[in-house]
Amino acid sequence: MSIEDDVRIVGQQALQASRDLAMFSTKKKNAFLEAMADELESRKDQILEANDKDVQAGRAEGLSAVLLDRLTLTDEVYESMIGGIQDVIGLKDQIGQKMSTWIRPNGLEINKVRVPIGVIGIIYESRPNVTADASVLCIKSSNTVILKGGKEALHSNRAIATALQEGGEKKGLPANAIQLIKTTDRSAVTALVRLNDYVDLVIPRGGEGLIHAVTVQATVPVIKHYKGVCHVYVDESADLDMAVDIIENAKCQRPGVCNSLETLLVNRAIAPAFLPRVAERLQSAGVELRGDEAARGLVPDMTEATEEDWSEEYLDLILSIAIVDDVKAAIEHINRYGSKHSDAIITQDERAQKCFMQQVDASTVYVNASTRFTDGNEFGLGAEMGISTDKLHARGPMGLEELTTYKYQVFGTGQIR
């Protein structure tokens, strides 16, 4: 059988399973999740062994330290994978909730009700814990999931997906609710993202290459979890102490994640007073600074920022810096180079706040706070599938609610037009 046929069968099975999964109560779904957590616990040695195989192979192939780090299931990562399941069990089930209900003059009762999306494909890279995190959110929201992880994590992903499916089945989880595409052939991704008869949504999580490949090939709807080129703009009226603290936090607290700071914009009027201060703090924290001409005029110990720097997601202790004339110029820079993820303004001026909040085109805009808060848990939404950088259906942290859609259930007594 061809890879296309294989993937088609996976899709058919996922659709069939989704019809069954849609019928279960919250209590039953939580029982599936408990059993899945138990199975991960009891198969820990086996799964870590599979992971070790991947890590050894990755090392032999010369994977970078960053990739090896993402690939490795440490005890801590493993425990948080299991803990994550308990968190999702505790989250409110959205399925079946009435979003609104009204009665028309002709007596028709219209109910807008949350329902599962159906079949969700997740395409991701080297982190094997995504296998569990994504599956658990899908099952809690009554969606079946088709997983396509990176080839370097194949043994780990197989072991985890099998444990989750078989664990859930002990409590009645439908067969094929969680499926992993096991081929490492890239044509499987192409087949998956064109499976319009069976797949309702594809979520790609990863680098630019992966996202681009999925976007150009997909005929199924896609919600991208793309890069985060996040900005902080320090306005003329900013509290400069606060600004330094926020910038250091946004850049340094965890530089490898999508909501960390990549570009600092500083109002020209305060740049002479502010830029040397913040540069000193950042440089003592090991941050490499790349500035435009005006910034380099104020802090000589900076390399030159090129045009490419402005749209670069460093995910590292590097920061690009530009001096801008005013809030309008800051907004223009962000809308031109940003990735619609998270951007902040530091200011005491209400007009500047309002202008920035309204005009910056991003999932999350901040006044006087770190961009690092764009996160399902930090927002109080619970666990998340990731951060959508798209504008349709789900924007920003994508939690359980964003994994649902709705239907209209209309009750009549014989109404006709």
Add this chain to the structure above:
Amino acid sequence: MSIEDDVRIVGQQALQASRDLAMFSTKKKNAFLEAMADELESRKDQILEANDKDVQAGRAEGLSAVLLDRLTLTDEVYESMIGGIQDVIGLKDQIGQKMSTWIRPNGLEINKVRVPIGVIGIIYESRPNVTADASVLCIKSSNTVILKGGKEALHSNRAIATALQEGGEKKGLPANAIQLIKTTDRSAVTALVRLNDYVDLVIPRGGEGLIHAVTVQATVPVIKHYKGVCHVYVDESADLDMAVDIIENAKCQRPGVCNSLETLLVNRAIAPAFLPRVAERLQSAGVELRGDEAARGLVPDMTEATEEDWSEEYLDLILSIAIVDDVKAAIEHINRYGSKHSDAIITQDERAQKCFMQQVDASTVYVNASTRFTDGNEFGLGAEMGISTDKLHARGPMGLEELTTYKYQVFGTGQIR
């Protein structure tokens, strides 16, 4: 310049205009709409002349009567185009509405706020009134619009789009808020649906060929307004008088629209009593019946329904009929052949109702009512962009609310992680 370059410039202009449009108040937007309606009124002769040119050319090229009918701007269609603008002026503006707001333990105030989507591309076929209907909904929801209508309506579309844009400009509507792609070359559609840097959403409205072409080529998000293969299932416990009335209404009241009935499913137990009755009513209304073997056994005066009939959107006085064993078999038929649009069950049995409402995968499911109610006005949502048959972002009638997205506006006082 190539067509790709032309379309790219249209996209850039639309994005620029959308930044400006986002800043206007409801009052100002309503003033634009008033001026647009006035302009349509004052240019009526000119626009009808342009339309006549299209109709003459269409007749010369041998367009079908149905297409000529859609193409023709009668006085009635023209007045309802203007009346539609008044309706939209009366609708509540969604932009800037707080969907929810909460304060986190660390003091961060999170606001989920409705914002425009940005730039919306509408790809449609021969109805020139869509040019106005779509533009007006986009402007009211602070989105700029790029229109690509059918080539047979080009003169009409140009005249209407120009009137709308120039009318709006008299009150300050940004230049390029409403743009029509004037080339009739098909490559313009391809270019438009791949304009990810400038276009946020594409809505194709039309036949299977158009929808398919857009879906396979698009890299921009798409919300399809696809065909309506709508079902009525008559359950064992149905009120048969009510069933006959609903079926006649759903099939005959306006057969050429997407929410009209295409396939009737009848429970085997009541088929002998029911099918001859409903067949008589439908046949006397001029409906051609196409049945499966069991149906033809009960009503001999029926042609044979082929496999293709079950997924056919007739848009005509034709009905396919199948006999099914129970509600479960009806649901399976609908989920297999339907188009996720609108489906109804006629029954007095609460269990059957619940089962049908939960398991049929469609935007709108009805108990004891005609499928003809799937419509923005009938739902009380006001004017609509069409009926989405997709499951993400917008499902069913797509009104002003569905033409918005949201962003998170977060207010802090120096919070860091």
